[in-house]
Amino acid sequence: MNIGIVGLGLIGGSLGLDLRSHGHRVLGVSRKAATCERAIERGAVDDASVSLSLLKSADVVFLCTPLGAMEATVDELIPHLTSATVLTDVGSVKGWVVRTLEPRWANFVGGHPMAGNTETGIDAAQFGLFTHAPYVLTPTELTPIEAIKTVEGLVQPLQTRLYHCHPDEHDRAVAWISHLPVMVSASLIASCLDEPDRAVLQLAKALASSGFRDTSRVGGGNPELGVMMARYNRDALLRSLTVYRDHLDQLIAQVAQADWTAIEARLCHNQKARPEFVEVPPLEA
């Protein structure tokens, strides 16, 4: 199959490596000529160009740009596609993406491969990045069944864990497990930095170990990603933040009231439930 990839970063480049290894012809488009050259060198694409016209022969196009560039990119891309071309994206938010792109292209399927690492760019692309990782597809009642099957047929052989859900369900789920943790963790760092006593702040920095390191990790990450989550998933994130604040308020009240029994019950419940989130589930049948 002829596969187009727009945006040759970590995700686009890694998809190219994997899809080529499964026998597809991969055509890549990047705004930068140097990225196109590097993608060819790395074997992530068969051919690459700064022009979207390269994709006129594509059967399927993966849109791998940042969320903020998707709308304009698709408007520019559409004149080059045949109506049979299936368009899918890899954005980490789905409600906004589907509402924006579905009216523009009938053969559109929202998607979100949940893989990555802290590196970015074509040089970070790697084989097998998506192996055993969740790959969420968010078709709506308007999405053609054949388009869904086409995307499934491409990503299932990469040994992804495939899920289907409504775009809003996806956004609520990732608000809990991906976007809320960033905000919770960011507020931890910010509040520690507010310590007014210089000696205490210095001591805190010196004594911080694995507990602080893990809890603060995602809050100390890429600021653009954090802003993107808040911007494109605002409703679901606010919904999660509000529930979180309620729980925090309850906990603060329990500490203030010295209600150790209630705090212990809360922590026991957490300890019991957390493995349901962190143990990898089996592949969907």
Added chain:
Amino acid sequence: MNIGIVGLGLIGGSLGLDLRSHGHRVLGVSRKAATCERAIERGAVDDASVSLSLLKSADVVFLCTPLGAMEATVDELIPHLTSATVLTDVGSVKGWVVRTLEPRWANFVGGHPMAGNTETGIDAAQFGLFTHAPYVLTPTELTPIEAIKTVEGLVQPLQTRLYHCHPDEHDRAVAWISHLPVMVSASLIASCLDEPDRAVLQLAKALASSGFRDTSRVGGGNPELGVMMARYNRDALLRSLTVYRDHLDQLIAQVAQADWTAIEARLCHNQKARPEFVEVPPLEA
């Protein structure tokens, strides 16, 4: 030197292993005869007993029981000690410990070796647990200089990073980097579990990966430890929780107002500051 250790768990047992390897004679006391036997087998002590009378020849006693047992243990221990015996503890909270034990024993030095792992008990004890880890001593204006020097002389050869501070400074510092993270992380798990839509909750569990895993780790840990932090470090924890809630409220307001510039500035500040907490400082001169 004759060293007494009361409480032969992970910390007490590991101290015994290290101190014996530095040529000291180590006498251990546990409430359980089986623990005494195991400590001898493991080489953590030269001799062990369920009776505190074993410690009558000790030059220094390390109190390694849980915080809740310290007061009663010291009252029971005192009749067996000579007045020259230096008493120190390893509790993770210092204000309460020092206020409780200092009036009972003139030669008392508060201490907190900040090492550990998820295991507990004598079988988890290991050589070198304290190597390169912070060891905080919290003497007051009442603490005899010689007692401080004696404890330093024992723990410095273990290649610990030695710090001195006031007990309340210690408690404020660990509230930020150890106790607040537990409460922040616990509230994250609890709020995710509050998702009312079963499909979304199931999806959240399936999609959770390293971001959620790291941010939720300490909040899903040992409930007794969490309660202990809240109970014995209540004032400092409430102080940190209050600042944290203010930051969370500011962030929620910024998301609600779509103030992406402010959120980006906040996240950039975090990204820049976090390494000051997570990079290990050099040994104190």
